[in-house]
Amino acid sequence: MSVESAYALLNTIDSPDDLRQLDVEMLPEVCKELRQDIIKEVSCNPGHFAASLGVVELTVALHYVFNTPYDLIVWDVGHQAYGHKILTGRRDAFATNRKFKGIRPFPSPEESVYDTFTCGHASNSISAALGMAVAARMQGEKDRHVVAVIGDGSMSGGLAFEGLNNVSSTSNDILIVLNDNNMSIDRSVGGMKQYLLNLTTTSRYNRIRFRLARMFTRWGLLDEKRRKSIIRFNNSLKSMLSQQQNIFEGLNIRYFGPFDGHDVKNLVRVLRDIKDMKGPKLLHLHTVKGKGFEPAEKAATVWHAPGRFDPETGERFVSDAEGLPPLFQDVFGNTLLELARENDKIVGVTPAMPSGCSMNILMREMPDRAFDVGIAEGHAVTFSGGLAKGGLLPFCNIYSSFMQRGYDNVIHDVAIQKLHVVLCLDRAGLVGEDGPTHHGVFDMACLRSIPNLTISSPYDECELRRLMYTAQLPGKGPFVIRYPKGRGCRADWQCPLEEIPVGKGRKLKDGEDCAVLSIGPIGQVAGRAIARAEEAGLSIAHYDLRFLKPLDEEMLHEVGRRFRRIVTVEDGVLEGGMGSAVLEFMAGQGYSPSVRRIGVPDEFVEHGSVQELYKLCGMDEYSIYNALTV
Numbered sequence: 001m002s003v004e005s006a007y008a009l010l011n012t013i014d015s016p017d018d019l020r021q022l023d024v025e026m027l028p029e030v031c032k033e034l035r036q037d038i039i040k041e042v043s044c045n046p047g048h049f050a051a052s053l054g055v056v057e058l059t060v061a062l063h064y065v066f067n068t069p070y071d072l073i074v075w076d077v078g079h080q081a082y083g084h085k086i087l088t089g090r091r092d093a094f095a096t097n098r099k100f101k102g103i104r105p106f107p108s109p110e111e112s113v114y115d116t117f118t119c120g121h122a123s124n125s126i127s128a129a130l131g132m133a134v135a136a137r138m139q140g141e142k143d144r145h146v147v148a149v150i151g152d153g154s155m156s157g158g159l160a161f162e163g164l165n166n167v168s169s170t171s172n173d174i175l176i177v178l179n180d181n182n183m184s185i186d187r188s189v190g191g192m193k194q195y196l197l198n199l200t201t202t203s204r205y206n207r208i209r210f211r212l213a214r215m216f217t218r219w220g221l222l223d224e225k226r227r228k229s230i231i232r233f234n235n236s237l238k239s240m241l242s243q244q245q246n247i248f249e250g251l252n253i254r255y256f257g258p259f260d261g262h263d264v265k266n267l268v269r270v271l272r273d274i275k276d277m278k279g280p281k282l283l284h285l286h287t288v289k290g291k292g293f294e295p296a297e298k299a300a301t302v303w304h305a306p307g308r309f310d311p312e313t314g315e316r317f318v319s320d321a322e323g324l325p326p327l328f329q330d331v332f333g334n335t336l337l338e339l340a341r342e343n344d345k346i347v348g349v350t351p352a353m354p355s356g357c358s359m360n361i362l363m364r365e366m367p368d369r370a371f372d373v374g375i376a377e378g379h380a381v382t383f384s385g386g387l388a389k390g391g392l393l394p395f396c397n398i399y400s401s402f403m404q405r406g407y408d409n410v411i412h413d414v415a416i417q418k419l420h421v422v423l424c425l426d427r428a429g430l431v432g433e434d435g436p437t438h439h440g441v442f443d444m445a446c447l448r449s450i451p452n453l454t455i456s457s458p459y460d461e462c463e464l465r466r467l468m469y470t471a472q473l474p475g476k477g478p479f480v481i482r483y484p485k486g487r488g489c490r491a492d493w494q495c496p497l498e499e500i501p502v503g504k505g506r507k508l509k510d511g512e513d514c515a516v517l518s519i520g521p522i523g524q525v526a527g528r529a530i531a532r533a534e535e536a537g538l539s540i541a542h543y544d545l546r547f548l549k550p551l552d553e554e555m556l557h558e559v560g561r562r563f564r565r566i567v568t569v570e571d572g573v574l575e576g577g578m579g580s581a582v583l584e585f586m587a588g589q590g591y592s593p594s595v596r597r598i599g600v601p602d603e604f605v606e607h608g609s610v611q612e613l614y615k616l617c618g619m620d621e622y623s624i625y626n627a628l629t630v
Contacts, residue, residue, distance in 0.1 A: 120437020
């Protein structure tokens with residue numbers, strides 16, 4: 001069967017205007033074709049998968065009912081927006097999704113007018129949508145609808161609650177669509193998850209309430225002034241009769257649902273019914289993550305981002321890892337369990353990433369000593385501070401780019417009190433295809449100005465184990481360990497656990513012409529460049545700093561006295577990063593070498609493979625070699 005015949009309807013849709021020309025009875029077939037297209041494309045061009053399958057019907061219904069792009073749809077967690085991309089003029093370009101110079105991994109206003117807001121991190125949609133709605137009203141665009149689509153665990157994030165609180169007290173007509181699939185990447189956790197699971201309102205009740213509201217408005221009995229008091233009375237009566245509280249209606253947000261999020265025709269009807277209602281509204285939908293692809297429905301966590309797979313059989317094409325170096329995250333997970341067996345004070349904390357950071361290894365053996373706190377990075381840090389204050393020793397694992405959301409918590413709730421919290425920043429550095437919202441390049445520059453912190457980065461897997469061992473020793477205080485996504489370089493990573501003196505770097509090799517200072521695993525790229533330069537006749541020393549804070553001043557004095565040329569290499573931003581720290585030291589101590597800094601430039605780096613991005617930023621082996629030989 002040809003692609004044209006397989007996608008008879010989808011191939012006619014170049015924009016939502018085309019979609020809106022179809023009869024509503026044709027929408028189930030559109031959903032079927034859209035789901036098949038996502039499966040086909042992602043099977044050979046890996047990306048996020050299960051989340052987008054779960055919102056196919058919702059995506060079609062929203063673009064069918066609302067006049068996008070004039071009406072605004074704000075997606076929360078952009079990995080559920082593949083169907084949205086395909087329906088909004090990017091069907092043919094979708095094969096380039098997440099590829100270098102291809103379309104972006106998440107919605108971005110720089111890419112399309114239909115992408116209303118950046119959405120790489122969770123829980124921001126309600127706040128952003130409210131701001132857009134208020135702006136539209138203040139500028140006379142009273143017919144512009146604004147919809148926030150939140151789900152995939154995002155309702156556990158603190159920002160979502162802050163947005164809901166403000167929605168309830170600010171004049172607006174926004175619609176919040178809660179895509180409730182009981183998942184984030186792993187299974188959702190916490191009280192909100194259980195609350196949503198138990199929350200029910202009959203469809204008959206919703207129909208009667210809507211008809212009464214429309215009738216009272218027509219009779220002039222339900223104006224904006226009376227609406228809130230009537231809603232409060234209605235909520236109280238319903239709570240008394242059903243013996244069930246509704247947190248959304250308690251905030252004066254009209255609640256509808258839960259409905260089946262995979263019945264596209266009914267979704268269209270419901271959206272049309274509530275579209276023009278005044279005041280904030282929440283539509284609660286039950287969906288299945290991975291809907292329409294049986295393996296993903298059964299194992300949504302595995303199929304969140306499954307890599308390449310056979311779209312017919314569901315077989316994943318997983319490369320044989322036997323004999324290969326392990327993933328840094330797995331070294332972390334196994335070492336944490338090893339340490340926890342010896343130290344009963346150690347506990348693990350993760351914000352919704354037990355599989356992603358491999359804390360599930362600890363969870364399986366010691367479930368009472370590992371805590372998944374949901375998508376709530378700030379809370380994860382402060383919760384860890386509380387654990388430490390109570391005498392435990394938390395290893396709090398957060399992806400570097402998400403750690404940005406807990407910055408105040410690090411300062412206020414950990415560093416000021418010198419609490420013994422080990423912050424393990426996974427996915428540090430350029431992460432590749434997920435692009436600028438996920439690159440973990442700011443942590444060193446952000447954190448090194450905070451007093452009382454120790455900041456470190458391992459050269460390889462053995463160094464990661466030793467730093468973790470060092471961090472849990474008594475008296476170490478707040479301790480940061482940053483390490484990258486992906487595999488290391490050693491198959492023999494299970495080395496003995498030994499203490500590394502805090503603030504002590506190491507000389508990897510001596511030389512006479514130039515000194516290279518590196519921190520973290522990118523030092524291995526620098527090492528290969530040094531080897532090439534020495535083949536060309538240069539003599540180059542290589543120092544592994546290990547610690548950004550405190551710096552190894554004895555080692556830096558040696559470098560300052562001996563070398564007129566220094567090259568610094570880091571997998572982080574140049575502005576305020578490790579190279580800046582070296583410059584500050586040299587200037588402060590009266591040394592005046594020529595310092596060439598290599599790292600991430602002062603711009604948001606696009607998506608692509610890590611190797612492509614290293615080359616783009618001048619951080620690859622060849623670029624470092626050129627810096628050494630000029």
